[in-house]
Amino acid sequence: MSINRRQFLKIAGISTVLGLGSTAAINSAKRSGLEASTVSPDPAAIPFKRWGMVIDMSKFKTEDDRKKVYEACHSIHNVPDLGNPKDEVKWIWEEKFGATFPDNENEFASHEAMEKPFIVLCNHCAAPACVRVCPTKATFKRKDGIVMMDMHRCIGCRFCMAACPFGARSFNWKDPRPFIKKENLEFPTRTKGVVEKCTGCYERLAIGQKPACVEASNGGIIFGDLEDPNSEIRKTIGSRYTLRRKPALGTEPSVYYLIGGNENA
Amino acid sequence: MLEKALVGSKKYWAWIFLLLGIAGVGTIAYLYQFIYGLGVTGLSRDVSWGFYIAQFTFLVGVAASAVMLVIPFYLHNYKQFGKIVILGEFLAISSVLMCILFIFVDLGQPMRVMNVMLHPTPNSVMFWDMIVLLGYLGINVLVGWTTLGAERKAVAPPKWIKPFVYLSIPWAASIHTVTAFLYAGLPGRHLWLTAIMAARFLSSAFASGPALLILLCLIVRKVSKFDPGKEAIQSLAKIVTYAMIINVFFFLLEIFTAFYSNIPGHMHPLKYLFVGLEGHTRLVPFMWTAVVLAFLGIGLLLFPATRKNEGTLAIAVLSVFVAAWIDKGMGLVVGGFIPNPFEKVVEYSPTLPELLITVGVYAIGFLVLTVLYKVAIAVKEDTAGLEIPH
Numbered sequence: 001m002s003i004n005r006r007q008f009l010k011i012a013g014i015s016t017v018l019g020l021g022s023t024a025a026i027n028s029a030k031r032s033g034l035e036a037s038t039v040s041p042d043p044a045a046i047p048f049k050r051w052g053m054v055i056d057m058s059k060f061k062t063e064d065d066r067k068k069v070y071e072a073c074h075s076i077h078n079v080p081d082l083g084n085p086k087d088e089v090k091w092i093w094e095e096k097f098g099a100t101f102p103d104n105e106n107e108f109a110s111h112e113a114m115e116k117p118f119i120v121l122c123n124h125c126a127a128p129a130c131v132r133v134c135p136t137k138a139t140f141k142r143k144d145g146i147v148m149m150d151m152h153r154c155i156g157c158r159f160c161m162a163a164c165p166f167g168a169r170s171f172n173w174k175d176p177r178p179f180i181k182k183e184n185l186e187f188p189t190r191t192k193g194v195v196e197k198c199t200g201c202y203e204r205l206a207i208g209q210k211p212a213c214v215e216a217s218n219g220g221i222i223f224g225d226l227e228d229p230n231s232e233i234r235k236t237i238g239s240r241y242t243l244r245r246k247p248a249l250g251t252e253p254s255v256y257y258l259i260g261g262n263e264n265a
Numbered sequence: 266m267l268e269k270a271l272v273g274s275k276k277y278w279a280w281i282f283l284l285l286g287i288a289g290v291g292t293i294a295y296l297y298q299f300i301y302g303l304g305v306t307g308l309s310r311d312v313s314w315g316f317y318i319a320q321f322t323f324l325v326g327v328a329a330s331a332v333m334l335v336i337p338f339y340l341h342n343y344k345q346f347g348k349i350v351i352l353g354e355f356l357a358i359s360s361v362l363m364c365i366l367f368i369f370v371d372l373g374q375p376m377r378v379m380n381v382m383l384h385p386t387p388n389s390v391m392f393w394d395m396i397v398l399l400g401y402l403g404i405n406v407l408v409g410w411t412t413l414g415a416e417r418k419a420v421a422p423p424k425w426i427k428p429f430v431y432l433s434i435p436w437a438a439s440i441h442t443v444t445a446f447l448y449a450g451l452p453g454r455h456l457w458l459t460a461i462m463a464a465r466f467l468s469s470a471f472a473s474g475p476a477l478l479i480l481l482c483l484i485v486r487k488v489s490k491f492d493p494g495k496e497a498i499q500s501l502a503k504i505v506t507y508a509m510i511i512n513v514f515f516f517l518l519e520i521f522t523a524f525y526s527n528i529p530g531h532m533h534p535l536k537y538l539f540v541g542l543e544g545h546t547r548l549v550p551f552m553w554t555a556v557v558l559a560f561l562g563i564g565l566l567l568f569p570a571t572r573k574n575e576g577t578l579a580i581a582v583l584s585v586f587v588a589a590w591i592d593k594g595m596g597l598v599v600g601g602f603i604p605n606p607f608e609k610v611v612e613y614s615p616t617l618p619e620l621l622i623t624v625g626v627y628a629i630g631f632l633v634l635t636v637l638y639k640v641a642i643a644v645k646e647d648t649a650g651l652e653i654p655h
Contacts, residue, residue, distance in 0.1 A: 156373020165453025193373025
């Protein structure tokens with residue numbers, strides 16, 4: 001069989017494209033088996049199967065008790081204070097009962113009960129919608145249950161913000177750095193154009209510390225491994241009445257709220 | 266063939282430079298957004314997608330509508346569409362191009378856009394949307410250019426192009442289905458969480474796209490010697506009529522489910538759009554304008570007398586087009602975010618830079634469209650009167 005120059009070039013071109021394509025496919029298949037972190041963990045790190053929290057609002061008597069929690073998180077994580085709701089970035093804050101649990105609103109409940117503040121943050125869902133929709137794996141689920149953000153990979157498409165039913169995600173509408181009150185040099189700051197949210201204090205867990213909000217909560221937030229039946233968190237959830245936000249949506253939030261009797265409510 | 270776009274009347278060049286000027290203003294506005302961040306828009310953490318993504322969503326529909334010419338012409342040998350099928354394909358090219366640009370200007374970190382390919386993520390609908398949009402662009406460039414090239418030489422298009430033509434049919438449906446899936450699979454956004462979303466997108470697409478094509482055909486006939494043909498335009502008008510009626514019907518189905526079930530989450534966004542929620546009524550006048558235009562358009566199209574009169578036909582298809590644009594280009598995306606996950610109403614309206622960037626992208630799209638149409642029409646004028654097999 002003889003081929004002319006034109007045919008040869010055609011075949012050569014097609015084989016180059018196919019060759020490059022299949023190499024890329026093989027490489028990406030290989031890559032998916034790799035772990036994001038390849039360094040050995042700190043021996044002090046608490047081994048975890050599923051990050052979880054129980055928030056007991058009865059333990060927060062005053063506004064200051066709650067503010068301490070927000071401040072503890074936002075200060076160490078360089079969360080900027082942009083001073084207006086349009087640009088707002090927040091990792092942990094409070095909402096009224098009715099806003100936190102919209103399906104549990106009740107016209108005959110006391111006004112006071114509906115207006116009670118609840119601490120809200122990322123739920124680190126077991127079946128997170130945000131992770132499902134992210135086109136770059138910039139937000140992903142870690143083996144310890146934390147829904148993590150890679151702010152260097154995020155392209156800022158904000159699909160995750162549309163997907164999250166809990167309003168847990170914020171976007172950097174402008175450069176956040178000038179709005180950080182006092183920069184914590186131990187934790188990265190963010191750039192404009194990326195999404196951010198609570199990262200479960202992965203950096204503290206890695207060195208054996210509890211999340212900052214838990215530490216500042218004075219026992220108001222119980223933190224632990226939801227997969228460990230002997231943990232305090234499991235015992236609490238097993239013995240008392242708890243609520244999760246919007247469980248009907250099937251995202252399986254890992255943040256529980258204690259709803260007690262009169263004195264605990 | 267592109268050289269044909271370099272020869273034109275004074276009016277042609279004035280139009281080209283006008284579009285270039287608008288695109289230039291848009292580019293400057295984009296540079297401002299690029300430097301400052303997306304904070305120059307009216308978006309917030311509550312309404313995190315707005316005008317850009319809405320235009321993208323609307324234009325995917327316009328792009329998909331080329332199939333309404335391809336099916337009758339290639340599958341049913343409806344010869345009247347032979348003259349204008351290229352106009353549909355070229356409209357698809359410029360629409361997909363605008364779609365890609367609208368996604369690009371909406372990105373917070375546009376320099377990282379290639380991450381979508383570097384880290385392919387099949388569980389993300391956006392990944393598939395990228396694939397179907399790029400594929401559709403490729404198919405239409407290939408088919409459009411090849412068939413027009415053959416027409417220029419007054420020969421039948423090569424046989425190998427046929428599989429691509431047939432592929433373009435399901436592919437057109439796929440671009441709008443996948444785009445609907447961007448919305449329809451999200452928990453907690455009640456306006457979007459509806460199985461009929463893709464069907465609604467397709468019906469709205471097959472109304473608005475051919476409506477725009479009719480307007481373009483009427484313009485082409487005015488500014489050139491090429492006549493798309495009265496019968497072809499009338500057939501398109503019938504397609505618009507059916508599609509728009511189905512589109513309105515599908516929308517009424519949504520209203521029924523939301524309000525008869527009486528589920529508050531499903532009713533809230535619709536109430537926000539049509540009567541306002543908690544005193545917030547920013548979109549209400551627009552939505553009712555869309556309602557009036559939709560029924561006006563359908564009315565004019567239904568009566569043969571007003572459909573056959575090209576003056577009233579133009580009003581009808583313009584009404585349909587604007588109604589579909591308000592529905593998808595304004596109401597659908599923003600309405601999905603209202604109320605927010607805390608049941609609070611936070612409203613949105615685009616800012617001046619946002620509008621300039623939007624108009625700039627449209628200018629680029631129309632520039633590409635003008636150049637492509639110029640080439641196509643020049644070829645048509647050259648080969649007028651010749652019977653070319655397909």
